[in-house]
Structure formats: structure tokens, C-alpha cells
Amino acid sequence: MGVLARNNVTVTGRSDGPVVMLAHGFGCDQNLWRLVTPRVAEHCRVVLFDYVGSGRSDPDAWSEKRYSTLDGYTEDVLEICRELDLRQVVFVGHSVSAMVGMLAVAREPERFAKLVLLTPSPRYIDEGEYRGGFTREDIEELLESLDSNYLGWSAQMAPVIMGNPDRPELGEELTDSFCRTDPEMAGVFARTTFLSDNREDLPRVNVPALVIESASDAIAPREVGAYVHERISGSRLVTLDTLGHCPQLSAPEQTAEAIISFATETS
Template identity: 40%
Template sequence: MEVRDKHHVHIVGRAGAARSLVFAHGFGTDQRAWDTIWPAFADEFRIVLYDHVGAGRSDPAAFEQHRYLTMDGYARDLNMLLDELALKDVVLVGHSMGATASMLAAIARPEQFARLACIGASARYLDEPGYHGGFSEADLNALYRAVTIGRDAWAEQFAPVAMGNRDRPELAEHFARAIKSVPADAILTVLCSIFQCDYRQTLQRLQRPTLLLQTRADAAVPLEAAEFLHRTIAGSTLRVIDAEGHLPHMSAPERVIEALQDFVRAPG
């Protein structure tokens, strides 16, 4: 099977564009999470949308637990996809786990990336002395237990917390439905690969222009974690946008588009 088929790739936008804009979604969503973002850039860029293995309409048979125990597996997938599409110097927009995987991919194959915009990214989610990642070990153990006992019930609890915007419950309901679509035999592996990661040292090696977008209130990634990432990645820019929740590209797309405009269009 071709890599593009494995990831249910869609290429839209300007077919003959000199530059490509690639979108990498986060946990519990798929490429449709970008539906209110990518059209703003379609007149100028070739747009590449794909589903991570284990999400959306990716090939279910492609999910192998040993490959996706860490974010490195998703990074390798992205590098392989760009190779198959013969794309270099792409502009990458990634959310959460998609952002982490993209940064790792750019470290491994810097020639494939011109610049990266990372929404709600984190190098580590687990707290430890001197570092605030947002979750204690007890928090994560409780999360894993809840998922094991009942994925759907956990999704109903987690979605409103992650989405924020309590005055717009339809957003959390949409996100909960998306989480429930993650295969039951894959979800715990995916969550562990996210929440057990520690890329604080690795991400020091990222050498591409990087924009870090953070909301003013994110239950999954505290501002301190975003500030740590900003200090870690040389030359990065941290921008706090006037939005709340972990998925602003879905809850406040106009603010995300505004924050991306100049960065993705910058030369080089």
C-alpha cells in the first residue's frame, strides 16, 4: 500500500503552487479538524491533509502498537509521506501530538521543512520538580484507568475539559464523538505515546523557524510548558492568542488564521 493511501491523503488548494502547506492533526481528531483553516490559504499553497495511523480514515491494519509507542513512529510516517509526495521545504501546521511529531520529523529530516507552526505543543506533559507539564503521575494513572474501564464515558468527561468554551457545548460534543471513533484497541497506546513522552532534550536540536501558538487557557498544556518549549527551541516565537481551550483551530479558527498569516507566507 502506498503511504498516501495508508494516511487517506487529500491534496487540495492550488495544484501548481511552488510551496506546500501540510497539516498534522492532534489526538482524537483527523484531517477534518482543519476544514475551517486550510481554505484561507488554498489560493496560494498546495494543501496536504492526512490522517495519522489510528485516526480518521487511515488504514486500520497499519496500526501496530510497537511502532506507535512513542511520537517517533508518527514522525517517521510524516517523513515517509513527504518522501512519497516528493515534497521538500514544506510549511507545516501541527496541533498537539501532530505538532510534536512534526518537530521530531524536522529534526530527523530538516530539508523537508521550511518552517513549522505548532498549536498547543508540549515537550512533556508530566510534572516533575522544576517543570510544570500540566499532569501529575496520579492524574495520568487515573486517566489510563478511566479509558480502560470505558472509552466512551471518559471521552464525555475529557472533551469539555480539553475544548473549554463551556458556553458552546456543541464543540465538546463534536470532540467527544471524534474521540469515540478512535479504535478501542489503539486509544490507550496513543494516549501513552503522548502523555509519557519526554522530548525536552531532543527538541533543542530543532533548527527551523518555529511559531508556537498557545491559548490563554489550555487545560492540556499550561502556559509554563509552552514557555519552556519557547526557551528550548532557538529562535522560536511564542504567541498567545485570545482564545481558550486546547483546540483553537476548531473553536476560534479566525484567530488561528490571523496568527498564521504572516508566518506561513514568510519567504524561505
């Protein structure tokens, strides 16, 4: 199976606009961009995809060895870029995909023009003075719960991640997304995500970067957004007036406008 079919790649929008690549986070797929995509596509050429192991990607292409580190997800991104011969890409990475984007830019900088980090976290576990939002015991308990009862874990965690208790339909949508993911593949991706530490990669970003955070986010607290912003030279920080870890669902208009403004800005 070719790369484009393997990763369920779709391309939409203006052929003469800047290329914006939207990369989903753990437990999600490209469908979670659906409220943002039409607006961004008015100005940009939009590339969407599913990581292997997520959404409508080819499950036969998945291997625990490849996807037990962020390098496997980074290679997915780069193989899509090579197949489509993409250059000057504005990479928009949600959550863990923000770190994937950083790694992709470091490996093939000639393909990327800008980097948007949407609710990023380089390290979820508190360490010394660094506050990632979770203790190691929190993460170990989270992973054990996921392994023992993935569907139950999904129903419990999705509303916490979404963070909009007055809009339960958003948590339900994220629960459904989690539940569409194979539990074994999800378990590997969860470990890769929640045990990663990419703090040392932040100062290596050498393209214009925009950090987008929510006003309140249980997964990536404001301290994390400030940390990422401070350690990427020349980056900008935008705080959206919304709750939760998935502003592309809870505040799609604000999210789209932030992406469009940054992607279409000329120096």
C-alpha cells in the first residue's frame, strides 16, 4: 500500500496557498480538525492524515517497534511530505504532534517554513522545578488503567481532556474517537506520548513558531505553554479564551484564525 493510502491522506483547499499540514494527537484522527479545515482551506492548501494506528490508516502497516517512539510518527510525517513533494510546509501539531513536528523540522528542515504547536507538552511528568501537570505515579496509574480497561478509561478520561463540562457532546465525541482506536495500538501510542521528554529539543527549533494554548487545560497547563514559549527563540504565544486540550473542537473559529494569520503572514 502506498504512503497516501496507508496514512489516509486527504488534500483540500487552495492550490496556490501556503501548505498547512494538520497533525492530530493521541487517540484522535484527522476528523477532529473538521471544524477548522473549511476555514483554513479558504486561504491555504490543507493536508490531513491519520498516523498509522489511528483513524482510517492501514492497520497492517503498524508495528510496536516503529511506533514505540516518536520517531515512527515523525517518519510518517516525512514520508507523506516526500510523497507529495511538499516544501515550505506550515506544520500544525496538536498535543504530542507538536513534538513530532519539532522532530520532523530538525530532520528535514528544507521542507518546513513554520511550526504551530497547539496545546503542546514536551514533558507531562513533573520533574524538579519543571511542572508538566502530572506526577510519575499519576502517569503510571493512567497507563495501568488504560491497559486494564481501555473503553472504561476512554469514557473517564475523554471529558477530562476535553475540559468543557457544560458541553458534554465534546467529551462524547472524543470518547468515540478513542474507542475507534485499537487498544493495543492505543496503549503503545499512550506510552510514547506520556513518557516522552522533548524539553531538550525546544531550543533547536529554527523556524518561526507559534505556541497556542487554552486558558485552562488539565493536560497541558499554562505553565507548560510558557515553558515552551520561553525555550523556543523568537516564538509567539497565543492564549485562546477556551477550556480544554482540544481547542480545534471547543474554539474552532479562534483556532482557525490563529493558524491562518500565522500561515499567511509574510516577513
